[in-house]
Amino acid sequence: MGKVYVLDHPLIQHKLTYIRKNETGTKDFRQLVDEVAALMAFEITRDLPLEQVEIDTPVVSNAKAQVLTGKKIGLVPILRAGLGMVDGIIKLIPAAKVGHVGLYRDPETLQPVEYYVKLPSDIEERELIVIDPMLATGGSANEAIESLKKRGARQIRLMCLVAAPEGVEAVQEAHPDVDIYLAAMDERLNEKGYIEPGLGDAGDRLFGTK
């Protein structure tokens, strides 16, 4: 079963509180999501492998130093709301390629509807991070992960700001090979499929559409 990591760094938790607040407007919401995504990226890349190299500094020759090695990273935001987390992560991993999976959740059935997929050609070679602020029923994340696997992806992690326990369980059941990284595990889903306490509709708050 995939592991679940709740990233409890104080800066992440402090900023998340302001993201949640009803009175936080679009500009600040966007800025805070960007900052939290960067902080989360810092935490989830802790286990990236390093290799030793030799470099010349202005002072000595052949100094031992370390550089990243292993698989390259690919980011896959789930449209729309996942877009709000891309720039923050790219600041730390500027060479990451970015694929897009477009999904919306039907408001009646809560089922995900796929409308767009565009991925880097070498996804099977990359360590992919699927990003979406919200993991509610888990339907969208599962559909996105399925879509990536169908196209050859082999190593996938999921990064969300806020999750409901139902969504985490659904992903763990459907994709036991996928580890999940969260800023918070919330209490429940309400009858409309919204996370409580949550932060509302992440896409609408990011893009000012409601």
Ligand SMILES: O=P(O)(O)OC[C@H]1O[C@H](OP(=O)(O)OP(=O)(O)O)[C@H](O)[C@@H]1O
């Ligand atoms: O876990 P689930 O129950 O599938 O719900 C989570 C999905 O719902 C939201 O997207 P939404 O459908 O609002 O689309 P948007 O990003 O375009 O606003 C959110 O960004 C997730 O993708």
Ligand SMILES: O=c1cc[nH]c(=O)[nH]1
């Ligand atoms: O609480 C929720 C649930 C799904 N999608 C959102 O944007 N927010």
Ligand SMILES: [Mg+2]
């Ligand atoms: Mg939305």
